[in-house]
Amino acid sequence: MSAPLLEAEGLVRRYAMRRGLFGRGVEIAAVDGVSLRIEAGRTLGLVGESGCGKSTTGRLVLGLERPDAGSVRFEGRPMPPPGTAEWRRLRARMQMVFQDPLGALDRRLPIGEQIREPLDIHGLLDPAARQARVFDLLHAVGLREDHAARYPHELSGGQRQRAVLARALATGPSLLVADEPISALDVSIQAQVMNLLADIQARFGIAMLFISHDLRAVRQLSHRIAVMYLGRIVEEGEPDAVLHDPAHPYARALVSAIPHPGRAVRRILLPGDPPNPADRPPGCAFHPRCPAAVARCRAESPALKPRADGRLVACHVAQGEAEAPIRQAA
Amino acid sequence: MVRFLLSRLLRAAVTIVLVVTFAFVVLRLSGDPAQIIMGADAPPEAVDAFRTAWGLDQPVWVQYFHYFGAIASGDLGRSMRDGREAIVLVAERIPATLALTVPALLIKLLLGIPAGIYAALHRNSAVDRALMVAAVAGFTVPSFVLGLLLVLVFAVQLGWLPSGGQESWRHAILPVATLGIGGAAVLARFTRSAMLEVLGQPYIRTASAKGLTWRAVVWSHALPNAAIPTVTIVGFMVGSLIAGAVVVESVFSWPGVGRLMVVAVANRDLAVVQCILLLVAATMVVANLTVDVLYGVLDPRLRTGIRRAGAG
């Protein structure tokens, strides 16, 4: 197997948080030992509830934040510390698409200027060619040349996200991290932007880390899917395999939540509170809500390892290491 | 709460250290401190003695610690005018200044706060508009102009009151009025906007929707909450009890700390200037610390957060 474009190993990111009026600061692990690899030109979908650490993972992978433990290697070389000249140079090779395009754009500059900015920053092309490049990019993302003179507030939400995408593509990066790129958009616009992302990936051969809470959106774009729960990846595999036969009980619950017209699958409702990274249960973090949990799950945290069918799963039961409990029908 | 108090105390201490450091650095930069503090015509042996006493022949960082020690023991040098200890000279003037600033503070509180509350409760009424125009005027008329205007009317034209000096309580009327009127205007304006902000909050609507009388809503909900921001500016006014009368004391030839400061600056009597600087800063830091603690008592939310951090 060729060396991956990006390889992250055991990433941990902790944040200090204060609880209550007089409580002392506690550390919560937003990301707690995530490893992933992205091959050139391929898309990895990262899916999970809000607060599971998927956005933090995205920032760590891009080197925007330093991990407290673990490492990121891009094109075989370790990620330089943020703010260094080497780190800044690397920005031309890896880019980000944001959830809130209006917030990510400078509302005091016309779109064209902002799309050209990465070229100015990295000194790519000569000034005359930069303008031509801006128009090419506008076309590539489905905007018109006259949009270049518009300000962000003069565009629709979908157009803004196209502009952000054009800016991200300006330097011809080999990796794109898209953090919930469609969740702030109208439903009618979401499909367009999804198609655009798929189109761009196919056309430019960019590797992508696609972060979303929406399993269907992830499946549509991804070559592989990783499911995150409370800072860890609990299952990773081919999209169709994960969607048709999820192995981890949490993934099963996520899949069952997707409405399927014409297919009557009973939705698995998870009991208990939504996960709170400040209050991580011992053992498998999912066990208080898990319908399949056994005694071992409370005591021992399962490792993410390959099953016989090649799927990566972090679950004692799914790995066949523990007896599934015999459950009474409800 | 202990943690909160400790962090505030630490901040106050850091500020005092900064002020002393500032005085130290400025004194060093302005020339030979011994000569400056002792005065140009001081006998050389006195200057030498001062040098040894203050350790000026030692490295700068040693001097720096000595300087702290000297200040802690109240040794702030002598006035170059009459050779008396600066700290005594300044202390003598404090009662005269307080005789102006304390009554003025009372006027500010008793006029400004009720006026601000009234204006907020009767928003856009004729009284509100008149009060706010008066407040803007009181805020933009410098105290020396107001003071001279009062002198022109009440001392020169009408001859009712003396124009300067400190012989009787009647001499204090014009300076106290000058200080009080301007401050009351500022306070009224501030109280009004604090009140209006509180009155616009949802909990006020909730309280009146619960069936409480408007009077009860104002007394038990609006006023305590509007008091929180108002405490800051009142604390600032208390903190400037010593320094707040510099200009007015000069206008009315009132022999207080402010007048002493102006004369000392004009004569470059640095020991006195430095003493007043430290005194003023200490007063202000204590007032700020008190405000911080009061904040903690009045508004428990602020105990944990960084109060000034995002509040630009």
Add this chain to the structure above:
Amino acid sequence: MPEAPLPRPALAAAAPPRRERALPPPLVLAGAVWLVLMLLVALLADAISPYAHTALDLRNRLSPPVFLGGSWLHPLGTDELGRDVLARLIYSIRTSLLIAFGATVIGAVLGTVLGFLAAHFRGAVEHAVLALVDFSASIPMLVFALAVLAFFGNSMVLFVCLLGLHAWERYARIARGLAIAASAQGYAFAVRQLGAGPWRVYLRHVLPNIASTLIVSMTLAFPEIILLESGLSFLGLGVQPPETSLGSMVGYGREYLTRAPWILLSPAVVIVLTTLSVSLLGDWLRDRLDPTLR
């Protein structure tokens, strides 16, 4: 259908609720006119002044202004040395406005730079800046300025720089708060991850975005600096002769309060009208541009 109530939002948008001041715009307009007049006077001082501000007319000492029965030779009267009050007033306006303008710009630049530094480096730098903010809050500006003038003596450059320290902490707080907010997830974060260096992030992106807030703060600080300057000059510790400013005119005129009140009345009126105008304009701008600022 014609009976249906009209939708209200359009009306509400046409007349936004005045938040703070009940003073009507005509006053603001009058203030703006006055300020333009003052600016013209300051710019054209040499052309419109009837005399040099130091020229003596010893035969006409303490001559009253026209409206008190004086002659048109000296429309606003003369002072104890027979210097023309109008001429002195014109040059004083120029000096005071120049000083206040320079000091305002110095304070804004200094405060904004320190605020950006605090936001960019966080940690120790941020604590140092916040300690300086506490420091400047612990000494009233007037006393601070007096102390520095005592230690270093008076010079015009030092004086302007000193006044420039007024209100720097406000800009620092604004710049720091808004820059941190923009870096956390907003446009500044986006530009940073494009590979932009700090200069580009702060000068090209953050600064233009917070400029309106800073400008409002400047219009609020400007009258305060005029008051500070005139107060210090009144005490004889600010602008030194032969230069003259509005405050020093009042200070010198004070000795002739009973015999020649016109010497100090005209500069006093100009001070009040100018600070009033800038304050009105600043408050109005604040309500229009930035209601979050107090």
